[in-house]
Amino acid sequence: MLTFFQYNWQVRDEWLQWCRQLSREELVKERAGGVKSFLYTFFHIIDVEYSWIRGIQEKEDIALEFTDDVTIEQLQALSDEARLEMEAFLRTSGNNTADAPVKVAWDEASYTKNEILHHVIAHEIHHIGQLSVWARELNLKPVSANVIGRKLY
Amino acid sequence: MLTFFQYNWQVRDEWLQWCRQLSREELVKERAGGVKSFLYTFFHIIDVEYSWIRGIQEKEDIALEFTDDVTIEQLQALSDEARLEMEAFLRTSGNNTADAPVKVAWDEASYTKNEILHHVIAHEIHHIGQLSVWARELNLKPVSANVIGRKLY
Numbered sequence: 595m596l597t598f599f600q601y602n603w604q605v606r607d608e609w610l611q612w613c614r615q616l617s618r619e620e621l622v623k624e625r626a627g628g629v630k631s632f633l634y635t636f637f638h639i640i641d642v643e644y645s646w647i648r649g650i651q652e653k654e655d656i657a658l659e660f661t662d663d664v665t666i667e668q669l670q671a672l673s674d675e676a677r678l679e680m681e682a683f684l685r686t687s688g689n690n691t692a693d694a695p696v697k698v699a700w701d702e703a704s705y706t707k708n709e710i711l712h713h714v715i716a717h718e719i720h721h722i723g724q725l726s727v728w729a730r731e732l733n734l735k736p737v738s739a740n741v742i743g744r745k746l747y
Numbered sequence: 748m749l750t751f752f753q754y755n756w757q758v759r760d761e762w763l764q765w766c767r768q769l770s771r772e773e774l775v776k777e778r779a780g781g782v783k784s785f786l787y788t789f790f791h792i793i794d795v796e797y798s799w800i801r802g803i804q805e806k807e808d809i810a811l812e813f814t815d816d817v818t819i820e821q822l823q824a825l826s827d828e829a830r831l832e833m834e835a836f837l838r839t840s841g842n843n844t845a846d847a848p849v850k851v852a853w854d855e856a857s858y859t860k861n862e863i864l865h866h867v868i869a870h871e872i873h874h875i876g877q878l879s880v881w882a883r884e885l886n887l888k889p890v891s892a893n894v895i896g897r898k899l900y
Contacts, residue, residue, distance in 0.1 A: 597865055627880030627889075705895050712750055713894035716872050720892040723876020727780030736780070739873040741866035742858050 596684050598715040600746045602643075603677055605722055608737040610636065610670050612729075620732065622662050628724035634660060635725060636669045639718045644676040646714045649698035650707050651683060749837050751868040753899045755796075756830055758875055761890040763789065763823050765882075773885065775815050781877035787813060788878060789822045792871050797829040799867050802851035803860050804836060 613621060613632055621633045629638045637660045645655050658672070692708040705713075719739075726736035766774060766785055774786045782791045790813045798808050811825070845861040858866075872892075879889035 627883035719872040720876040723873040724880050727877050727880040730780035
């Protein structure tokens with residue numbers, strides 16, 4: 595599972611770098627499909643991942659707040675900070691609690707840790723797929739989504 | 748890893764069902780981002796998955812051919828048939844060969860089995876994310892990408 599997180603983090607970094615070519619207007623412009631804008635998509639991806647990974651650990655949810663004047667640099671810093679905490683957990687957590695039920699504050703149902711890890715991974719890949727359409731609609735080449743060739747191992 | 752394949756297959760079935768509401772014209776219309784059209788995307792997803800999973804097994808590549816008059820029913824049948832073969836392999840293959848190098852006919856480089864499984868999984872989720880934008884651009888609600896709540900376990 596860690597490999598998928600490393601893939602997502604690497605692709606996310608490349609997209610944040612990619613976004614530096616866009617004007618402020620293009621970054622915050624609301625588009626069809628996906629979650630609002632380029633900028634909001636990154637915030638949403640980081641927020642969802644961090645919330646669920648903290649939830650698995652029974653840590654209190656940290657409510658992150660989005661504002662339209664957030665910069666790419668601030669999103670990158672937020673991503674880096676959350677990643678440090680999550681990676682330390684993911685590296686040491688092991689599979690022995692994969693089927694343990696997890697209950698979080700923002701959802702009525704209870705899920706297994708394993709189910710949540712799959713959910714968080716697919717969630718980011720899905721939203722990045724949406725960004726790739728928005729990129730092409732701007733006549734720009736999107737970041738590659740390939741896993742092979744990334745040397746994540 | 749099998750859970751991700753089951754997720755992808757379930758989501759793909761739901762999207763193929765979803766597509767039945769679209770006219771032939773909308774199904775084959777080339778769109779920005781993604782791979783050509785709704786119909787071609789499914790063909791591409793099935794083709795890529797099947798080729799790589801056969802490649803891992805050192806089976807000969809079966810070149811599938813796309814034609815614009817292919818039906819949803821034919822794509823569903825192709826998907827079902829390939830899935831039967833792949834699922835049997837994925838259920839029995841185990842992790843002991845995860846790092847074994849795999850060489851396929853259509854790529855110069857060599858990859859590990861584990862790398863290829865990650866690649867195939869992310870590949871489909873990425874393209875499905877693109878379909879969700881195209882759906883919203885048609886003012887239609889896309890299939891849910893959520894993993895949680897699907898009872899894949």
